[in-house]
Amino acid sequence: MLINRNILTLDEFTIQQMRGFPAATGELSSLLRDIGLAAKRVNVEVNKAGLVDILGDYGTTNVQGEEVKKLDIYANNQFVGVLKHGISCAGIASEELDDIVVFNDEVSNNSKYICMFDPLDGSGNIDVNISIGTIFCIYKRVSELGKPCTKEDFLQPGNRQVAAGYVIYGSSTMFVYATRRGVNGFTLDQAIGEFSLSHPDIKCPPDGKIYSVNHGNFFQYEKGVKEYITACQKKDKSNGGPYTQRYIGSMVADVHRNLIKGGIFTYPGTIDKPKGKLRLLYECNPFAFIVEIAGGRATDGTRRIMDIKPTELHQRTPFFVGSKNMMDELDTYLVQ
Numbered sequence: 621m622l623i624n625r626n627i628l629t630l631d632e633f634t635i636q637q638m639r640g641f642p643a644a645t646g647e648l649s650s651l652l653r654d655i656g657l658a659a660k661r662v663n664v665e666v667n668k669a670g671l672v673d674i675l676g677d678y679g680t681t682n683v684q685g686e687e688v689k690k691l692d693i694y695a696n697n698q699f700v701g702v703l704k705h706g707i708s709c710a711g712i713a714s715e716e717l718d719d720i721v722v723f724n725d726e727v728s729n730n731s732k733y734i735c736m737f738d739p740l741d742g743s744g745n746i747d748v749n750i751s752i753g754t755i756f757c758i759y760k761r762v763s764e765l766g767k768p769c770t771k772e773d774f775l776q777p778g779n780r781q782v783a784a785g786y787v788i789y790g791s792s793t794m795f796v797y798a799t800r801r802g803v804n805g806f807t808l809d810q811a812i813g814e815f816s817l818s819h820p821d822i823k824c825p826p827d828g829k830i831y832s833v834n835h836g837n838f839f840q841y842e843k844g845v846k847e848y849i850t851a852c853q854k855k856d857k858s859n860g861g862p863y864t865q866r867y868i869g870s871m872v873a874d875v876h877r878n879l880i881k882g883g884i885f886t887y888p889g890t891i892d893k894p895k896g897k898l899r900l901l902y903e904c905n906p907f908a909f910i911v912e913i914a915g916g917r918a919t920d921g922t923r924r925i926m927d928i929k930p931t932e933l934h935q936r937t938p939f940f941v942g943s944k945n946m947m948d949e950l951d952t953y954l955v956q
Contacts, residue, residue, distance in 0.1 A: 630656050630795060630806045630815040637801065647732055648758070648783060648799075651708035655735070655756055656795055656806075656815055658702040659787040662695045662740070662754065663808060666789045691746050692716060695739035695754065704728075709735050710761055710769040713933055715902060720933065724768045732765065733758050733782065734773045736902040741786075742870025751790035753872025757906040758783045774933060778905030778926030785910065788872050796822070796876070798910040803879075819880075824916040827860070828882025828943045832867045832874045840890035844921075848886075848953040871898070875907050875941060879914060884942030884950065888921065896920075896938035900930055904939045917947040921954045 628636065634649035696716040703709040704723050710731040711722040715738040723731075737756040745752055760782050763770045785797030793808040795815045805819030831852045838846060855861025866883070868874050875885050889896045898904050908918030908925040918925040918941035928937065940950060 628817045630817075633804065633806070633817055637799075645732075647708045650706065651703075651733055651735065651758060652783065652785075652797060654702050654706040654708065655699070655785070658699045659754055659793075659795060660808065660813065660815075661698045661702075662787075663789055663793045665691060665694055666746075666752070689740070689743045689746050692740045692743045699737055699739050699754070699756075703735055707731070709733055711773070712736065713774050713902065714739060715899060715934075720769075720771055720774055722768045729766055729768055732760055734761055734769055735759075736774060738899070738902050741872045741903065742868070745868075745870050750868060750870060751788055751873040752870050753789060753876075754787040755872060755903055755906050756785055757781050757902060757909065771933070774901065775930045777929050778900075778908055781905060781909045781926070784906035786872050786876070786906065788876050790873065794818070794876070796879075796910070798913040800913065803910055803914045822879065822914050824879050824911055824914040824943055825882030826915065826944045828878060828884065828946055829861070829863055830866050830878055830881060830883030831863050831946075832878065832883065832885040833865070834867060834869075834887070835865070837888075837890050840892060841888050844954040845886070845888045848950055851953070871903065871907070875911070878942050879911060879916070882943045882946075884940070884946040886950075887939045889938040893936075895936045897936060898939045900925070900928060900935045900937045901933065904937055904941075907939075907941055911941050915944060916942055917944050918942075919947070919951075 631653055634652050638646055638649050696714055700712060703712055707727050708731055710728050711720055711734050713720045713736040735756060735758050739754055740752055741755050742752040759776050759780055761769055761773045763773050783797055783799045788794050794805055796805040803822040805822055806815035807818040809816045833849060852863045855863045878885055887896060887898050904925050911918055920938045921940060
């Protein structure tokens with residue numbers, strides 16, 4: 621079998637990037653590779669989920685009050701285990717866990733970074749074979765090195781993220797991550813078991829034709845959101861349309877599509893849940909970082925998502941993210 625050596629694996633790419641920073645310790649590269657390893661393990665189980673006893677509900681609810689799926693637990697355990705046994709992470713926070721997990725050992729206490737993640741976003745789609753994913757973000761600690769990390773390390777605004785990314789388990793498995801140098805996507809080559817660079821330097825188109833929203837909640841939305849959705853439905857060639865509505869119910873899949881093709885994803889607050897449903901720290905901040913680095917924008921309707929100072933680990937927020945010009949148009953409806 622011929623191997624194209626012009627295609628870099630995730631490991632090769634992160635090492636190559638590190639060469640541009642002579643003072644780099646390699647800790648961030650190591651952490652990204654650990655996340656890639658955990659994602660490959662989860663991918664194996666996702667791909668054979670219909671053949672083993674890993675589908676369905678686990679029988680408990682997480683801190684969000686949502687039913688926990690068996691594959692949620694498996695994915696969470698894989699990410700926690702891999703990061704705990706690595707050398708580049710001082711602690712983690714997960715959607716599935718009530719509180720942070722501190723890796724209180726000598727090596728971990730000297731690690732510069734903490735990681736937050738949603739181990740399996742869109743898990744309600746597991747049983748029906750729709751794309752699901754993992755979301756993660758990485759911060760540099762603010763607590764003293766050499767000591768255990770603290771909750772303050774996790775309650776930082778999104779603008780302090782060092783890196784963020786997601787894995788989408790779909791028709792192919794992709795690992796997409798962003799640093800301040802850019803956004804790059806890697807597709808899992810099943811033949812060699814490696815993520816290989818397939819989408820270098822991803823840019824979010826400034827315009828798009830896709831809007832993603834749960835129309836089932838239309839009458840729960842505030843006036844400006846309803847007016848924007850109605851405007852999207854009325855667009856034709858004379859005003860930049862027509863727009864197409866696409867909503868999968870798995871944020872990783874929806875935002876990934878819009879990042880590549882151009883579009884806008886909206887998850888507004890409702891009358892019943894004015895603070896929204898999505899979690900700020902490990903769902904919205906990572907995607908805001910990725911999309912902004914790629915040229916798009918992300919807000920809660922009034923503020924830049926990454927400027928919000930979190931006060932709770934599982935804090936929720938309305939979320940609007942996507943192509944810059946589409947987000948600018950949305951602003952005219954929300955800021956009235």
